[in-house]
Every structure is written in C-alpha cells, then in structure tokens.
Amino acid sequence: DIVMTQSPDSLAVSLGERATINCKSSQSVLYSSNNKNYLTWYQQKPGQPPKLLIYWASTRESGVPDRFSGSESGTDFTLTISSLQAEDVAVYYCQQYHSSPYTFGQGTKLEIK
Amino acid sequence: EVQLVQSGAEVKKPGESLKISCKGSGYSFSTYWIAWVRQVPGKGLEWMGIIYPSDSDTRYSPSFQGQVTISADKSINTAYLQWSSLKASDTAMYYCARLSDYGDFGDYWGQGTLVTVSS
Numbered sequence: 001d002i003v004m005t006q007s008p009d010s011l012a013v014s015l016g017e018r019a020t021i022n023c024k025s026s027q028s029v030l031y032s033s034n035n036k037n038y039l040t041w042y043q044q045k046p047g048q049p050p051k052l053l054i055y056w057a058s059t060r061e062s063g064v065p066d067r068f069s070g071s072e073s074g075t076d077f078t079l080t081i082s083s084l085q086a087e088d089v090a091v092y093y094c095q096q097y098h099s100s101p102y103t104f105g106q107g108t109k110l111e112i113k
Numbered sequence: 114e115v116q117l118v119q120s121g122a123e124v125k126k127p128g129e130s131l132k133i134s135c136k137g138s139g140y141s142f143s144t145y146w147i148a149w150v151r152q153v154p155g156k157g158l159e160w161m162g163i164i165y166p167s168d169s170d171t172r173y174s175p176s177f178q179g180q181v182t183i184s185a186d187k188s189i190n191t192a193y194l195q196w197s198s199l200k201a202s203d204t205a206m207y208y209c210a211r212l213s214d215y216g217d218f219g220d221y222w223g224q225g226t227l228v229t230v231s232s
Contacts, residue, residue, distance in 0.1 A: 038216060038217075040216075040218040042158075042219075044158075049208050049210075049222035049223065049224060049225055050150075050158065050208070050210075050219065050222055051222070052213075052218065052219060052220050055213065055215055055216060055218055056215070056216075061220070093157065093158055095158070095160075095218060097216050097217040097218050100172065100174070100217075101160055101174035101175060101176065102160045102174075102217055102218075103160065104157055104158040104159070104160070105157070106157050107157045107158075
C-alpha cells in the first residue's frame with residue numbers, strides 16, 4: 001500500500017497569515033501517461049463529511065476559494081492557504097487515488113493562533 | 114443538485130447484522146462509482162471499497178475484504194454497506210461518496226452514518 005504521511009499533525013496560524021500543510025507519498029502517484037499526480041486534498045470540519053478542495057494535486061474544485069492552492073514536487077505535496085480565515089479551521093487530509101487501496105494521510109488539524 | 118442521503122445512526126450489539134444505506138439524487142446514479150469510507154471516532158479516513166451501480170462491479174480494500182459487503186440497487190438509486198456479524202471495532206462513522214468524473218476521489222459525500230456496537 002502507498003503510505004501517505006502528513007506534516008505537521010497540528011498547526012496554529014494567525015488570521016490572515018499563510019498556512020502550509022505537507023503530504024508525502026511513499027511512492028510515486030504520478031501517471032506518466034497524462035503526467036498527472038493522483039493526489040487530492042479534503043477539508044473536514046467538526047461534525048461534517050470531508051469536502052473536496054483540490055484534485056490532480058493542484059486543480060481547485062469548483063467553488064473553492066482561491067486562497068486554497070496545491071503544489072507538487074516529486075512525491076511531496078503541499079496545501080497552502082494564503083490568508084487564513086476563521087472558517088478554515090478544520091482537519092485537512094490528503095489522499096492518493098493512484099493505486100488501490102486508495103489511502104489517506106493521517107490528517108492535519110488547523111487552528112487559529 | 115447532487116445529494117447523497119444516508120440512513121440514520123444505529124446502535125447494535127456484537128454479533129448482530131446491519132445494513133446501512135446511501136441514496137443518491139440529482140445525477141445519474143447508475144453511472145457513477147460510489148465509495149464507502151470509515152472514520153473511527155477521533156481518527157482518520159479509511160477507504161473501504163467502491164461499487165458501480167450499473168453492473169454492481171465491486172472492489173474492496175484488502176483490509177475490508179470479507180469483513181463487509183457493498184451492494185447497490187440502481188432501481189432505487191441506493192447503495193448499501195452491510196455486516197453479518199458486528200464487532201465492537203466496527204464502531205465508527207461511515208460515509209458514502211460519489212466518485213468524480215476525473216478520478217477515484219469523492220466529489221460529493223453523504224452526511225455519514227454513525228454505527229455504535231456495544232454490549
């Protein structure tokens with residue numbers, strides 16, 4: 001199985017500041033046929049189901065604010081929130097959908113400092 | 114509007130059977146894969162398996178193969194997750210999700226069904 005490791009486990013950022021969450025895959029999740037990384041990011045607020053933010057590692061889902069962005073470098077992936085808003089408090093998960101069983105990172109809890 | 118509506122919370126005893134449901138609306142239910150995802154209280158997300166309602170093609174994560182059964186009834190736009198003999202370790206929130214046109218990730222999610230197994 002591909003292991004997804006997120007860092008940090010928790011993060012406290014001041015309102016308006018940048019938040020950065022990292023995710024590393026134990027092996028490549030890149031399909032050479034289309035040169036896309038099969039990596040997605042979800043946001044989960046307390047008592048709610050996960051919400052899709054980013055797919056193909058860097059494509060923002062429709063309706064997701066543009067302060068959310070994803071980037072990639074080999075097997076390292078980053079979710080960046082450019083200017084933290086109060087409503088961004090949540091747990092964030094990465095997931096690879098390259099190889100079954102599809103696996104999630106352990107989650108990163110984002111709080112306000 | 115795409116919606117996935119799951120059945121309500123369940124409290125069961127070890128050894129009992131259970132079937133929970135996920136009803137889709139607002140899209141062509143038969144032609145999108147549905148995934149089931151487990152979340153143990155306070156823990157992360159685990160991919161259980163997927164089903165294609167049109168032909169009931171089903172694929173399980175090895176960790177869940179033989180432990181649960183995923184099924185669907187396309188005539189009523191509903192997918193199911195069932196257990197024949199529950200264990201305390203099955204206590205969790207279970208989510209269904211519709212898989213995107215772009216890949217095997219969930220673009221729409223149900224609200225979750227909490228299953229509690231306790232003697």
